[in-house]
Amino acid sequence: RRHVAAFNLDLLELLLDSQFLLKLNAESGDGLRVNEGDGNLVLWDFHDLGFHTRSTEGRQANPVGSTFAYASVVSPLPAVRPPWPGTKIDLHKFFISDPISPFAKLLRERHSVRDFDDEHPITLAELAQFLDGAARVLSEWNSGAPFEGGPEITYSTRPYPSAGSAYELELYLAVSNCKELPRGLYHYDAGGHALVAIEVSALHLQALSAAAEFAMDAPGPPQVLITIAARFGRISWKYSSIAYSLILKDVGSMIQTFYLAATDMGLGGCAIGTSNIDLFSRMTGLEFHVEGPVGQFALGRGKKPEGPR
Ligand SMILES: Cc1cc2nc3c(=O)[nH]c(=O)nc-3n(C[C@H](O)[C@H](O)[C@H](O)COP(=O)(O)O)c2cc1C
Structure with a gap:
């Protein structure tokens, strides 16, 4: 013994x-x-850290993305789920708004744009308006933790919803072609509504844009590539077991907000499902488990479609 x-x-x-x-x-x-x-590692649940590193590129060598791994053994599921066999209540007759509301129209007009008009790129003023409408801090407030002896916690209000009002998502803009804004990487200071330049190597910047171009199978780099990064500790300090899944849900609500804001302004955009957490860490000097990419969105002025869509 x-x-x-x-x-x-x-x-x-x-x-x-x-x-x-x-x-x-x-x-x-x-x-x-x-x-x-490292206290920042303590904040991670094991399954969350494994999920994060295995569902992104940079810290593992497995194939990522559309590999169609089971195509030869399993048939694809249909686009629309076959209905249940129960009694059907037809909803068409309740459609009364004609013409449809401006919001319903915006939703229908929204689509992904991967091909950008580099002769007439997005301008700095448009980028400012986009960020103002979709992402800036509208107000800040404090509240005590809901347990005895807990610290005072700071909160903010922004245009999109966020689990627990945590607003853990940060925006990093890789600018390739924006009128009046030099190429480079910028952090969006959502509290101060300002862009802050981050010094990065031209090679890293190009690698980031090229990966986005590849992921979209696009003919050129996005004019502005927005990396959505999470300050992981902001949410895992509070939530057990569901922290990472909440972050990804927050990314979804932010992406839809970006799509709608871009459509409303006559700009184009496209969500990107992959990110390289190691490249981002090397560019910013931020450790991958402290603050890092959880989503990407390509933004710019779309090329006018040549024929009907
Ligand atoms: C979470 C998410 C990830 C996506 N990732 C990619 C991507 O990596 N590459 C790409 O070209 N499109 C990507 N898209 C765009 C989808 O392909 C697109 O939304 C879908 O085909 C529907 O077309 P629509 O957006 O034009 O309506 C992504 C969309 C979402 C919501």
Whole structure:
């Protein structure tokens, strides 16, 4: 039994040394209680970190995206689910708004644009209007944590919904072709409604745009490529088990907001399902598990369609 206990201690030490395990609130030599290791890693649930690194590019070598891995053994599901066999209540007769409302029209006009008019690129003024309408902080407020002794928490209000009002999503703009805005990477300061330039290598910037171009099978890079990054700790500090899934749902609501804002302004855009978390980390110096990409959106002035859509 003594051997087993010694082995368990050795194993524990090995796991601690290799940072598989972290000690929370360990006692230091001078009697202070301290955290050992990286507190930002402690905030991650195991399944969330595995999901994040395995569903993105950069930290793994498995194929990502449309590989049609089961095409030879399983048939594709139909586009529309076959109806249930129960009694049918036809809803067509309730359609009374003619013409349809401006909002319904906006929804119907929305579509993905992958081919941009580089002779007439999006302007800085349009980009400012897009960000103002879709993403800026409208107000800030504080509230106490809903448990005794909890800290005061700061919150903000923005044009799109966000789980727990966390607003953990940040926007990084890789600008390739925008009138009056030099090429480069910018962070959108949503509180100050300003763009802040981040110094990055031209090669990294090109790699980021080229990956987006490839993902859209587009004829050129997006005029502005928006990387949606998450400050993971902002949401995992509060939520257990569902933190990462909430972040992805927030990305969905933001993407639809972007599509509608772009359509409303006569601009074009397209969501992109992949991101390279390692490239972003190398460009920004941010550690991949602290703040990193969870979505992308290509934005610009779409080329006029040559024929009917
Ligand atoms: C989460 C998400 C990820 C997407 N990823 C890609 C992508 O990587 N490449 C691409 O060309 N289109 C992408 N799209 C756009 C879809 O292909 C498009 O929305 C769909 O074909 C419907 O066409 P529509 O947007 O023109 O109505 C994505 C859309 C969503 C919502």
